[in-house]
Amino acid sequence: MLFSLVAETFLDLEKTSSRLETTAKLAGLFRKVSGSEAKQTIYFLQGIVAPPYHGVDLGVAEKLCEQAIMKASGCKPAEVTQLYRKTGDLGEAARILLEKKSQQTLAKNKLTISKVYDNLYKTATSSGAGSQDRKIGLLSELLSHASPAEVKIITRFVAGTTRLGTGDATIIDALSYVYSAAEKKDASKAIARAYNLSSDLGSIAEKLAENGLKAVEGARPEPFNPVRPALAERLNSAEEIIAKLGPCKADGKYDGMRLQIHSDGKRVEIYSRKQEVVTHMFPDVAREVASWKKKIIFEGEAVGYKDGAFLSFQETIQRRRKHGIKKKSEDVPIRVYAFELLYLGGEDYTLKPYEERRKALEKSVGGKTVRIAEAVDCGTAGDLKKFFDECVSLGLEGVIAKDLEAPYVAGARKFAWIKLKKSYSEALADTVDAVVVGYYYGKGKRTKFGFGGLLAAVKAGQEYRTVAKIGTGFTEEQLDWFRKTLEKQKVKQKPANVDSLVEADEWVKPSLVVEVKADEITRSPVHTCAMKDKEGLALRFPRLVRIRVDKSPAQATTEKEVIQLFEKQRQST
Numbered sequence: 001m002l003f004s005l006v007a008e009t010f011l012d013l014e015k016t017s018s019r020l021e022t023t024a025k026l027a028g029l030f031r032k033v034s035g036s037e038a039k040q041t042i043y044f045l046q047g048i049v050a051p052p053y054h055g056v057d058l059g060v061a062e063k064l065c066e067q068a069i070m071k072a073s074g075c076k077p078a079e080v081t082q083l084y085r086k087t088g089d090l091g092e093a094a095r096i097l098l099e100k101k102s103q104q105t106l107a108k109n110k111l112t113i114s115k116v117y118d119n120l121y122k123t124a125t126s127s128g129a130g131s132q133d134r135k136i137g138l139l140s141e142l143l144s145h146a147s148p149a150e151v152k153i154i155t156r157f158v159a160g161t162t163r164l165g166t167g168d169a170t171i172i173d174a175l176s177y178v179y180s181a182a183e184k185k186d187a188s189k190a191i192a193r194a195y196n197l198s199s200d201l202g203s204i205a206e207k208l209a210e211n212g213l214k215a216v217e218g219a220r221p222e223p224f225n226p227v228r229p230a231l232a233e234r235l236n237s238a239e240e241i242i243a244k245l246g247p248c249k250a251d252g253k254y255d256g257m258r259l260q261i262h263s264d265g266k267r268v269e270i271y272s273r274k275q276e277v278v279t280h281m282f283p284d285v286a287r288e289v290a291s292w293k294k295k296i297i298f299e300g301e302a303v304g305y306k307d308g309a310f311l312s313f314q315e316t317i318q319r320r321r322k323h324g325i326k327k328k329s330e331d332v333p334i335r336v337y338a339f340e341l342l343y344l345g346g347e348d349y350t351l352k353p354y355e356e357r358r359k360a361l362e363k364s365v366g367g368k369t370v371r372i373a374e375a376v377d378c379g380t381a382g383d384l385k386k387f388f389d390e391c392v393s394l395g396l397e398g399v400i401a402k403d404l405e406a407p408y409v410a411g412a413r414k415f416a417w418i419k420l421k422k423s424y425s426e427a428l429a430d431t432v433d434a435v436v437v438g439y440y441y442g443k444g445k446r447t448k449f450g451f452g453g454l455l456a457a458v459k460a461g462q463e464y465r466t467v468a469k470i471g472t473g474f475t476e477e478q479l480d481w482f483r484k485t486l487e488k489q490k491v492k493q494k495p496a497n498v499d500s501l502v503e504a505d506e507w508v509k510p511s512l513v514v515e516v517k518a519d520e521i522t523r524s525p526v527h528t529c530a531m532k533d534k535e536g537l538a539l540r541f542p543r544l545v546r547i548r549v550d551k552s553p554a555q556a557t558t559e560k561e562v563i564q565l566f567e568k569q570r571q572s573t
Contacts, residue, residue: 199226248378466528521569
């Protein structure tokens with residue numbers, strides 16, 4: 001199948017605001033592609049070349065993309081820069097520069113979906129001496145043979161600036177329309193569950209294209225396919241939680257790294273909440289789990305623990321390195337507090353009620369490094385409040401209350417879990433995980449660091465809408481870290497998927513997540529989060545709590561959640 005079909009559909013989707021219309025157009029595209037092409041097309045829609053746990057990231061810098069455009073078009077660097085600044089869209093700039101050449105080569109060379117995917121995959125996996133030149137060559141080859149529409153889409157994909165507005169839910173609905181039109185609702189549920197248990201929507205699409213809906217019905221967890229994590233809702237008090245759940249069980253909420261640990265009885269792999277493989281960070285944990293010789297998938301929170309006390313999150317994540325792990329393991333001893341069981345001995349535990357999962361977890365997991373997270377039965381608000389106070393006094397963040405009868409709801413935020421975090425004197429008791437979209441140069445004492453603050457946003461569909469300028473809460477070490485990190489991520493123009501009325505000194509690709517504390521959420525004429533009638537929502541007196549390297553933008557706070565926090569704040573004041 002020709003890639004032009006994908007490119008033209010994607011450009012059409014950019015002009016489509018109706019979700020139903022978007023779904024119908026995607027379904028039309030999926031009906032025309034084969035099994036492997038279906039997988040590749042899904043990856044194009046998601047902006048990836050493979051699921052995160054494959055460890056393959058395109059990660060092409062904007063500068064390298066520009067070099068590929070120059071090689072394909074024969075133009076000079078100044079021409080690319082000038083046109084990029086004029087259009088604000090590297091894809092459109094590439095289209096204009098390559099349009100004449102593409103007309104000359106179109107009759108001879110037509111790109112297929114597989115050819116485009118293969119070149120992009122090779123670009124992502126190229127490493128070692130000469131890899132930069134190879135990447136430029138692979139990309140320029142595609143651009144040289146592409147039509148104007150294809151040039152625009154390929155460039156935007158590589159630069160990470162696609163504007164499709166299609167989330168996973170829309171893609172799943174479109175797939176259900178294609179493969180089970182008579183029972184769309186049931187088909188959508190089956191496809192969503194298969195995705196949530198495998199974290200690979202491309203492979204799901206491939207199975208559907210080859211064997212229909214029966215290929216994904218009855219999906220179950222399998223070792224080494226990370227399950228998309230269940231997420232907790234928020235409530236403000238123990239009383240509200242008991243009113244919602246009735247008698248429940250509560251786990252302590254540890255301030256660490258959430259891990260999902262898989263074993264087939266021999267091999268062990270450990271995944272972060274972003275579904276990246278982090279086994280190398282926790283060799284001590286992997287050794288202990290391997291010694292159990294069990295087929296198991298469970299979740300736990302990794303927390304640094306030394307001299308009888310929990311270490312901070314920032315100390316714990318020092319293990320996120322590729323070298324010197326043995327020494328760092330000694331400097332930062334880890335405990336993993338297991339809190340959920342998803343699979344055991346070939347049996348799917350995600351559909352079992354929490355109480356049954358918990359009992360099986362307690363019988364199956366435990367050792368020197370891996371321990372069971374403490375949990376208590378809470379029949380009343382008083383019971384829950386007492387346990388909450390005990391957890392906070394031990395240095396924990398709070399508690400997670402769990403519905404005794406609920407299954408494990410993979411990939412969704414439901415009231416099966418409800419978190420209660422430390423209370424503050426401020427009106428806004430919870431924190432916000434925001435995505436960095438820009439930054440500011442340092443002034444005064446911060447001039448020497450070259451960094452002075454962040455422009456942060458929350459996710460609204462496929463867009464990022466600003467919610468705060470953050471200028472406090474940074475240590476000197478963090479000021480230096482942000483400068484070095486964000487310099488590598490900066491782009492020449494505001495990203496197309498960032499909705500901002502505020503200017504930044506430098507714009508960056510939305511990829512870094514930070515946890516932010518604020519006094520309250522207020523109305524704002526300058527921030528675009530939940531903007532209506534020229535007023536949005538903003539964080540008042542925001543300050544950095546920590547850098548959330550364990551979270552991806554997809555797992556950050558959404559605009560909808562900010563609105564909910566704002567409403568809860570209004571109800572409590």
